[in-house]
Amino acid sequence: MGRGDVSVPGMGRSDATSWVPDGIDLERPSAARLYDYLLGGAHNFAHDRELAERFIKAQPNAREIARHNRSFLRRSVLFMVERGVRQFLDLGSGIPTVGNVHEIAQTADPGAKVVYVDYEEVAYAHSTLMLVDNPLATIVQADLTRPDDILDAPQTRELLDFDQPIGLLMAGVFHFVPPGKDPGRLVAHYRDAIPVGSYLAFSQFTRDLMPSEMDRIVEVMKSSRDPMYPRSHAEITALFAGFDLVEPGIVPTAKWRPDPGFDDGGDPDRAGIYAGVGRKH
């Protein structure tokens, strides 16, 4: 039996020598590994790097966009920590190369708790390895479009206290959620699970900024496991139903409370991604 054949338990198979788990399809690049590459990480395979090069061709600003997004994530976490949030649910957490949420939050308060969620195998395997000795952070391998799998997961229930404010992070991930999955209901499902006073940090690709590059990106990503769906300012605003947006509202990532003299360089409108933070009321 070769790869791809049905596996009848007990009937033996011949590919036991490979170290790549069966679930990982090296032929099909993933967004998690592409993003890792854009941020300078090495947790990727040849096909991911090929995709990344095509991505950069379609959007020459890709590295800067990734950087701005990651930087927004960091600032939004620090913002929430300042407002008393000590637990985070990071949906679509990616491959931890640098600046992971638990590092940011636990540097600010060593008692901060983080549940990472990603459905990608490398992201999951890597986070698992990284978090073995960290009792206050864990990862759930799940699809964020199935909220109950995540909210009811024993790891989530063990670590997070749903009576205390929770920082819900959806950074650079929602553009992978197709319109058919009822995005509004999806965000509302998570919102209903967390108490008043919790925060949502959200960022995703938009066509409002650099439309032709965006169209080319959508085309490129069709060949990956994670096709992309940009959303307009109005669509993103609607997803914040039940949350009060904090200043400055929904803006290009680089314009969201930038660190003066550091990540405010370049043309913010070339950030490609809208970002915002809201507080549940």
Place this chain on the structure above:
Amino acid sequence: MSEPPPDPEGDQAELVAPWLRVVAATAYVPRSSTEVRGLLTALLDRLTTALTADPPDVAAGLRVGELMVEGALTGETTLEGSLGVLADGFAVAGYGARPVAALLGYVAAGYAAALRKRTLAQQENMKLALLTAKQRAERDRRATENRFREVFDASAVGIAITELDGTFVETNPALATILGRPTEDLRGRTLAEFIADDDEPPLVVGEADRRRVVRPGGDTAWVYLTTSMLRDDSGVARYRVTMVQDLSELQLLGNQLSHQSLHDALTGLPNRLHFESRLEAMHAQTPPHRPFTLLCLDLDAFSLVNTTYGHATGDRVLRTTANRLTAAVAGKEALVARIGGDEFAVLIAHDTQAPPVSTLVGALTAELAEPDYDAGVGLAVSATVGAVRCTPAEMTSAEMFRAADAAHQHARSLGRHQWAEFDGHADRATRKVGTLATGLPAAWENGELRVAYQPVVRLADLVQVRVRALVHLPTDRDTAELAESTGLSVPLGPWLLTQSGTHLDRWLSLFGPVADEGEAVHRVLLSALQSADADLSATVNDVLSATGAPAGSLEIGLDTRAVLTCRGDAQDNLRTLSDIGVVTALHGFTGGPREVAMVERFSVRTVVLSDPFEGWRPDWLPREAVPVRATLELIAALRSVGASVGVLGVRDHAEATWWAEQGVRTAEGQAFGRPGGVADVTGR
């Protein structure tokens, strides 16, 4: 040697700002600008110190390159940009071009080496992570495989995995047994070769089909065949799996026995044993914060239904109750079980939002209160309910069961048609809701009740020696009123005693000659509430003086539980009745050590066992079965303290003989006639 006088302080401030801009524009550094500025200043320090040394310590650049990588200053063009800024800055500051070039060359080399090391480390790390994931998957797969193996090998159902053309790939031992051939003989052959009627249409995937298989001697056996496809990830069928179930009687019997050991024969619901293990399993599989509700309930006045309408009706009530409870939780993640004679348990696993317990209890009891019509009799039951609501994190499954039971006991102590919820905080059950409905039935008010008599025989010779008086409800009555009648109780006790007392002399003359010395001829079994009635002994005195019959002709059975739990005046009643010479009895006796001790303490004369085999025929049970052994020991214990033992619900003479052999003295039941009027008894 560097000619111009370098000014490290001034150079620094001027250089850090443009370097920071380069870094910010090219690399993602997960730190604040202040922190990054600090890092750059420190690096610049090292560089200027190296340049101002004599001779310049250009190799120090190596370490600076490494520190850039450690500090995540590793964007695609960060190094390039940094070197440019530094070269310009040092030139302006007047350092010699050669040492600057050499120093920056070392920075680049240190950077490259560190970056390569980091990349290798990351890839190594990823490899390790994936390898671990792989091993875990491998382990899971092996565990699945082993489990599959076990099921495959141990299954009583024959299983064949075949190529699409039907050639066996793998067969399990059960299949070999069914086909009557060793596994080796099946290799390379097809299932079709063993099917007798090969002109039948081919098997449809997913549908069970009855076929005959041929065994070596030529004889055939009926089997059920079910086949399904094994597909690969892309959905292409690769193999076929066929289940072969032997339909021979032995096989069927085996299946049935295992079903019976887990299910209650009467209602088809899981029994107590099964329920406990299912509860445990559901408890273990449910996320720790998902709420459960466990309800334990029993039917009020069920013994009244049984004694009034007979066991067949009682059984029907139990089946109806089972169906209604099942229907009431349909569509929920729930489990209904019969955990005792008239006791049921309902377990509901809720979504995150659970309705209030009172709502659940209200819905269930309303469902049960709906009258059930059969042969003109409408019967409605009320239930007493104990409830517990908790999450798996809060209680173990055993604690949940105990808590529900405790709440149930508590509800019962409040009277019928009550419910109580286990109060975890006070660690005791507290009553949450009051009486839903009780009332004196119209039948009683309209004087429509009659006394009926049920024969009681002496098992030694099957001679009728006594009657039991019971309340007979007319069957042609409005069902709503009849529903009420299950709530009828306390006043029925004196009524029954007084009414039946008028026939006491009749029974004395009828049974006096055949009954043994000191034996009663007239039996009345009282319910729990009736047993606790403070006026009981006065009523009995009145009856005796009205008839002039000796007290010893009357046998009065009190409810065991009422006496045991010191309910009302139950214990006083037992003592007083015994004192005035009435033959005292206890019914609903389950045989606990405290119950047996009570028999001795109150010199109880008769003990009527409460269906120890829960409706099963004792004469069909194996002698070594634990309930049988326990019952025999109980009978011996009771006889040793001078009590005679009676049983109810004996179905036929075979069963009667069995009880007689165990030393039981009296029996009632359909074997000896159903309840009837005075004429029915005397004419028999």
